[in-house]
Amino acid sequence: MKWTYFRRETVFLLSSGIILLFIICGALQPELLDTAASAIHAGILNNFSWLYLISAFFFLAFVIFLAISKYGTIRLGYDAERPQYTFFGWVAMLFAAGMGIGLLFWGVSEPLVHFLSPPPFLEPLSPDSASFAMRYAFFHWGIHPWAIYTVVSLSIAYFSFRRGMPALISSCFYPVLGDRIYGMPGKIVDVLAVFATVFGTATSLGFGALQIHAGFSHLYGISSAIPVTIGIIIIATALFMASAILGVEKGVQVLSKFNILLAIVLLSFILLLGSTPYILNIFSSTLGGYINNVIDLSLQAYPFAGYQWSRDWTVFYWAWWISWSPFVGLFIARISRGRTIREFVLTVLTVPTLFTFIWFSIFGGSALYLQLNRGVDLASVAGEDVSLALFVFFEHYPFTGILSLIAILLLSIFFVTSADSATVVLGSLTSGGSLAVPLYKKVIWGLSLSAVAIILLLTGGLDALQKMAITAAFPFMIVMIILCYTLWIGLSQEEALPEEEE
């Protein structure tokens, strides 16, 4: 009986056991954990930072090729199936998946930090570094993250909806592993997906908690000590756990839609009350620079000057997106049933990316406008504390307090909805792809997400969050490269399908 349970729940037991070990080690020996994580992180970066760049570019080229190839007309589902959601409903949900804590956290800060500390070949605080900062903000939040998500979501959607297999990463490995997907090799693939999701989500939750805390400290002078951040995580955990346990799926959906509306209101406010033509010029010129340089940006590691900069930023982002990809990929796959590969890839790559570009142009562009034309030194604020820059930025707009509260509300809702969804996804990944996740698994994964975020904040703050995202993403990046191969095998057998059906 026990043996049967163990065999059925191997993925859950293995992944939760190792993550529990990580939490215990972090609680009892934070220095040891930090040393070990730093050593692994340094090893990966020293030897494989190039692989992150090449892989992300390859994922982009691969999905574009699929969209324009003869496979573009293949439907993610049976041939007679039609999409479950209307186009606009689907696009709105893609926004919801793409928009999150990260946009609020980095929207103002990232262009400012690049502007303040560009690679050594650029002069800090110069017009060139401003242009560089915006271009790289577009690049890090542009088409590549969505290509990374697309590889995972397309694979899951294809093997699950068209080939009738469970919605698990291991299902996509059938062409290479065969029946071994039900054995240890398949379980290891799923465990790697769980690790990536836990650390990727915990990183975002850590960012969210840091910024909510920074907002409260800035508005109400609350202590900036780390126990307060932990308190914020505990309160948010109680909220998202309640939501996940009660199964208020509809409530979460309503909250997500409300959040998007709120984000659009905030965006419009900053656009209309800021220097609108300046922002639109930034959008236009950065978009041009991005399109013109996208291949160079994709593969540029700056080995002669700026190598460290590329590792600190581009590699971190690629790793973060990769670690988010099982979670976002699974979500996008679920809402995309019935669409063709071409429609899926082209929409996922363009629509959310365009929205993100607008977001960065408005927030980052306005921040640079204040810095360059109004003499407001926001860059120094971002340089000292990236989570604070957004709230200092709001000080230069009317209704500062309300804007800050809206931002805190947005962050809190994103925190709750992301963590709630991640809990359900983790439960599903560790329950053989089933959506009927037992309560105890939801509780364990919910607590694990928050505990990992707390442990990482305690061991090294923002730095530790970034290190763990890069470390956890590495094995999953290898999984993703194999996913491209297995998806290719599956698609190339499409022509033989009708004959084999006979």
Add this chain to the structure above:
Amino acid sequence: MFEKTLIPVAYGEKPGELRKIGRLLRSLGSESICLFHVSDTDSFFGGSDHSWLMFLKEELEEIGLSVEIRTGSDHIASAIAEAALMEGVDEIYLTAKRHWQIRSILLGSVSRDLLRLADTPVFVHKIRPLLPGEDEGTITRDDLIVLYATDFDTASNRPLPYLMQFKGAWCHILHVRGRRADPRAEERKSSRVKEKLSLLEEELRPYYGRVTSEERIGNAANEVLFVSDQINADVIILGRSRPAFLSSPMGNTAERIVSGSKASIFLVP
């Protein structure tokens, strides 16, 4: 079917060795041999004195084969392929052993080119079957083990008439393919393959003492080489498909099998 065989020869060919080859080909059904030499006009030996060829001809005639001599020039592989067509031979005989004296070495450029260019079946003689007179005696059809590699496409169906002509003790049919993308498709494919293999077994049973079949999933060249070693095959029979785009730098499946195998290869274009 194997009545007439073209053997490319070069200056320095050992008559004793050629005699053994002649006996082997005779045992496989050859009655007539076309000795073909490609002259290199720049070579010291490239003159018109072909008396050494006459000597080789006599060696083969002594064992009861009818022999004719033909010569050609220019690109060696193209000249051999063209001569095979012009002379209407049934097969081209190559040996991977003579020139290098290392039996399982990679093929030389001429042989590789010929395998790609020839429109006539090519018999590449490797370690097995042993030539008559060597340590373990001569090969006879009573103990010939043949491995037929197929994926049921047009190219792998072309060798079937030759396979029936070969005859022998044991024919093992090997079907190699990639795994289907999902368990249901895999199951369907597997049952269809088993069905086809069973029909093929029946078709070949009159020609061999024993006919077996096997289905494997994986890389075609690797699986063929593995099974060939496992069953100690004397000859691997396979069809040559049009080389895939970019296959040349790596070598296509047939080339890899020819290079890596200890068994002889009968490659049907």
